[in-house]
Amino acid sequence: MNLDVPSGRRKTIKFRTRNFSIEDERYWIQPSRCTSVDMSSREIINKLNEMEQEEKLFITYDVIEINPKFATVGGSIFEFINNSMRPVLKCHLSQVKDTNMLHLIAASFFKRSDLHEIWAKCEYPIFAGLLVVYVSNKMRKLFLEQHEPVIAEAFEKIQDTFDDECTALLDQCFHNSERDTRAVLDTNYHLFIHTDGCPSTAEDMEVMALAAAAKAKNFLSHPACQREIDFRWQPGFKLGQMAFCLFFFFPPLFFLRGRQRIKKREIKTMMVKMDMAGQMTSITYSNFMIRVYNFYTSPNAKYVIHTLFRLIYVIFYAYVLMTMTRKTMVMNELDEFLDEMAIIVWQCAYLTEMAVLVYQRGFYNWAERNTADLYRNYLVAMTMIAWSLAVIAPPTWPIRAFAIISADLFFYFSFVFATLRLMKIANVDAFFGSIVLMIKKMIPIMVKFMFVFMVFWFTYAVCHISLAGHLKSTPNITDVVWPWLLFSSGAFEIFGEADEEDKLGTVSKCSSAPLNWDVITDSSVQCWFKTSMIPVFLFCYMLVSSVLLVNLVTALLSKKYEDIDKVSHIYWKYKLYSRLIEYEEKLWIPAPLSLVFYILKFLFYFLSKIPFIGAIFECFMKVLRCFEGTNYARDRRKNRRYEAVMNGLIKNSDRWTGPTEEEKNAVQSVRDQMKIMEQDRKRKRYETDLLRHRFEEIMSEIEHTNRFKRIRSQTFNNA
Known part of the structure; x- marks a missing residue:
């Protein structure tokens, strides 16, 4: 069925409220019930009805609940798919421009056998292939939760297959041109896949972010992705982790041995600034000094700072536990456990960081990426609650004794978890990272x-x-x-x-x-x-x-x-x-100093709203923003706008919303490589079919020979 319907046309379809059974034909052919859908959505719903009639997947296994505003099961499936794909597509399914990609998404939810044929027709094959991996991963988890291992295994097979296919496509692009492959990984596909006027074109999502969401392990472990990750993790100079720490704490090494012994990386030395007339001009500084600047502002430098404070936290925590002599908690004798209060304040900084990140990203998104930190903060919160009850409760209350025991118990558990979390620091090394993985499994x-x-x-x-x-x-x-x-x-x-x-x-x-x-x-x-x-x-x-x-x-x-x-x-x-995304977005100031940072930011925010004197505190807010983490997607879009101004494409950077020529060339190169892969696949399929037909002809000729008939008759007689 053709899904290529103009998105601008809309049609309101109204039906009477009637309940049809699954066996009733009207259950499948009624597009909607008292709801307004555009023509593209209607075509998708009809296509989903056809697939569900063939596969009987969603209704048979109770994957979805029938939405009362739709009269057909296709409408409910359409809503389920739309909600599942919104985290990566950032838009409604009807706002996707490529109809073949829509067909591929729908077919991947039903684990259809013609996925490769549909994938070959997509305009953006590497993005569409990773969408199949994303869908297969979500459906695999869904059916595992419903205790359907056979269907989950089928989706896992599709996930692994398309992960390998996307990796093979990336590998072919990588061998053709490494520079174009880096542009492919840096391309914002939201500028291509959406219809004109869609607000989701303002979103930015790199290919590796989609691969991480889809759990495409082979794709992200490809050398092209690893080089891009390593380049962003440590720009300027290429060093081992131990050498990086030495150069970080002893800057004179840059001038003694840096120029001769450190392997340089390719970096852009152009920086953009505004002149007095409001025009953007480019300035170029010393190449070596820019490399040193990038060295100290890299995510790896942030990793070293946070690791140092983490080690200090664990050592101080151990000192507090070994020197703790108190037997009770009394309000008048708080000086006996001031060191414990210092640990509590340090832990409050971790809770504050979690609260800020949850507010920015949402609880479920943050918890999915930081499960270990979530459990650590649970222990910290329980420690603080029990500690507060032990201090505030009167001595005559029986709950006081149990609160003291609970506070000590959670305090010890929190230390155990803090020391075990040091294993996460070792993930930066391949050897220790593999050991941590094995222990986890x-x-x-x-x-x-x-x-x-x-x-x-x-x-x-x-x-x-x-x-x-x-x-x-x-x-x-x-x-x-x-x-x-x-x-x-x-x-x-x-x-x-x-x-x-x-x-x-x-x-x-x-x-x-x-x-x-x-x-x-x-x-x-x-x-x-x-x-x-x-x-x-x-x-x-x-x-x-x-x-x-x-x-x-x-x-x-x-x-x-x-x-x-x-x-x-x-x-x-x-x-x-x-790890790269975590430390790119992490605050430069580690705990417990981050608690002071958030308090000052909160205070300056309200003071900046005061007339007349608010401008002064707004300047302080700008200074504090320098210590916040960076968003690679946002900075990349900003740099592209500046480059467009410098190349004379536009005069105002705020009006730049389209893809760059480099992105267009990268998308076209992937299409060309996809055509080559498809031709090779067809050639291999043709050769395989030719060999099979030839083998069948030879076997048929052998069966019709007299000697074969005689041998077969003797075999039956002996039996």
Whole structure:
């Protein structure tokens, strides 16, 4: 069905409110119910109805809920697809100009078999291919949540296939021209894919951002993407991480050995400024000094600063814990835990950073990219709440004692999490990054296998406590002792550390002497039974836990290690882009100084609204903005406008909204390479079909020969 309908034409279609069943033909052919849709949306809905009739995917597996404003299932599917694609398309589906891309998006939601044929017709193949990867990844997660592994596996196969196809297309462009490939990765496709007048053309999204959202690991691990990431991570000079730290803290090294030993990068030395007449002119400074400036303003420099303060935070945290001597919290004795208050203030800075980022990006978008920071801030918030209750609550309240214990518990957990978060710093190195990935993937196996350990552990602990008579030997036992007895009985035996009393079968109020067969009493028989069974239970438990279970979990971890080791380098390279975006947008001032920054910014913002004196504080606001993180997309659009002014294309930079010639050439180069790939694919398909037909002809000729008939008849007779 042709989807090429003018977007300007609109038609209001009204129907009476009627409920049709899925088997009713009217359920599929009614476009909408009392709703206004344009003709392009109507064509898409009709196409989705046809696909759903063939595949029976969304209704069969309850993927969507029927929207009452649409009379057909296609309308509900259309709304679902539109909401799913809005984070990357930034617009309504009807505002996408390429109809083949619309058809490809719809077909990818239904895992159609003709995706490659539709993809070859798209005007922007590399962007459209990554959209298929994005859709497949979302649908794979959706069906995994619905416990449909077969369908999820089908979408995963499509995701991997198009990830490889887009990587192959990028590789072909890379071998054809590395410079054009960098322009391809830097192209803003929102200037191409939307219809005229669409407000989404003001959006900016690079290809690598779409690949990161689609989890296209092979694409982002390609050398072209890695060079672009490395160039933005450390412009000016190319150094190893250890050498970068040395040059960062000892600037004289630039003048002693920098010019001769440091590998230079290709950078643009043009800078733009406004003259007195309001015209833009270009100025060029010393090439070496610009490289040094880019060195100290790079995301890697920001990474070094934040890492240094993170190490200071962990060391100071450890010092506070080791020197903490207080036993209670009293309002009149706050000077006894001022060091703890310093840690709390430091943690408040982390909470403030999270609040600002959540306000800017939204909670779900931030939490998806910073899951570990979210859990850390949960611990920090719980620590602060418990700490506040412990300080404010009167001594007579019972909740005060539990608040003190909770505050200390969360305080220790927060330190453990802070030290473990140091592993994230090591992700900058390939070796440590692979190790962190393996630990992250092995933790779920350990957590699941812990349940198996706990079954045998609990069984042995109950039997051991009953036989040894620990509860009877402790008459004043409380409920708090019960968990400790269950934990201590069998915890260390897993690692082969058995207690000597358990080896000897020591039981309270029972002697270790052998059973006297001449004088047999009830108590002597029971003591003999208990003292004999404790070593037997210990032997069986250690045999199962130390030998069977430990070796079993070791085998599972070894298999997981072998599987991860094959793709660990790809996953590490894929994560480099997330690290780059994180430190490009991160504040230059680390915690706890960032708390002072946000307080001053909040104060200056309100003071700048005051008449007459507001201009002074507005200048202070501009100074504070220099310490904020940069948005690469926004800066790139600004630089393109300046370049357009310098090239004489426009006079006012604010009027520049279209793509540059470099972007147009990059898009055209991808189309040309896509045509070459499609021709090679058709040629290989033709050769394969030719070989298959020739093989079938040869087999047919063999079957009609007399010798073959005679051999086949002899075979049947012998059988």
